[in-house]
Amino acid sequence: MLAYAKLDSPIHRLTGAAKLLFFALWSMGAMITFDTRFLVGFIVFGLVLLKVSRVRLREYSFLLYLIGAFFLLNHVAIYLFSPLEGVKIYGTKHVLLQLPGRYDLTAEQLFYQLNIALKYLAVIPIAFLFILTTDPGEFAASLNRVKVSYKIAYAVSIALRYIPDIQRDFQNISFSAQARGVDISAKEKLGKRLRNVIGILMPLILSSIERIETISAAMELRGFGRGKRRTWYKDRPFGPGDYGALAFIAVVLAALVWLTIARGSRFYNVFESPLF
Incomplete structure (x- = not known):
């Protein structure tokens, strides 16, 4: 099970309130976008932060198994109940494998579910970081600080x-x-x-x-x-690191919102490429 790991790292030195706001804004950004490029960037940056925190894999490996089981169940359910969701979103249909009924396996559906998987992978490292690097007393103080x-x-x-x-x-x-x-x-x-x-x-x-x-x-x-x-x-005032982390995620979230509005869609359509 997840529990606070008392270590000395740049992530641990951030205040609980800053980490809570960072996690909330990070999760919001991952929910907003279906842009594969942004999601891959989120995953890479999250893994780098996990490495910087010096939290060991065994601290959260059991939860990874549970999340993996739910992850697979979720993807099977998506395909069973909406096998052509990707076709509706991207507006094209490239059949990779013909199956009975409406269950043709399409490149669009695979790409859509890939983005769903990337959303999971983008949020999970930051969620682990928040729980494993935040003292419970400071976590309570941070919750109270956000009303x-x-x-x-x-x-x-x-x-x-x-x-x-x-x-x-x-x-x-x-x-x-x-x-x-x-x-x-x-x-x-x-x-x-x-x-x-x-x-x-x-x-x-x-x-x-x-x-x-x-x-x-x-x-x-x-x-x-x-x-x-x-x-x-356990309550602590914000320091330069806290303001820097919040400024960074605010800029990323603003860029995501601007790109979504400018493009008129949350989805990055790889099928508009001449390759298809």
Whole structure:
């Protein structure tokens, strides 16, 4: 699961509010455009930022598998429910493989779904960066700075802080169960493994509920929620790096909007080339 990785990098030194605004504007730009050239540029720049942050692949590899599964399911659904969407968008039809009914495989559909894939790949690195390089306390402060209720911001902060605790509790309970002969490895049959995992999850849920009650009681005793506003220990003022990052993404977003308006379409049509 994703959790904050405390490192020293230019990305980590940016404030949480700046990273939140950068991520929001970056996602907006990726949603606006279907220009393949811009999306490829987004992906390359996002991967460079991921490298600069020094965050290791193992910190988010599990989420990549889940996203990959959803990614494939999404593309299959797009083709099943709208196999000629690319033809409608680009106005031409180049059949690569004839299939029954309306399911002819066209170059336009492949190019359209390629752009959908590029949109995913453009946003994912920045999303990982935002979560993995932002301290939960500073994340809550950044949410409150952009006018989100401090109660909601604090709830999000607690949830992010709680993820490593849940992982640690699950491992401890799992090790204790395995020491008593409960097998959850691949050697056991699938049905038995699922029952054993459920047996581990129940103590985990009960311990989580107990911890939630403890935290709630502590917050209530300290008068949390009585005031309309609150201060934040992790809140930091913007620095030159923050202003530079926001200026950069603002210029990129403005260029995307201008290009979309000037061209009259969000789509880059490669099929207008003489090649086709």
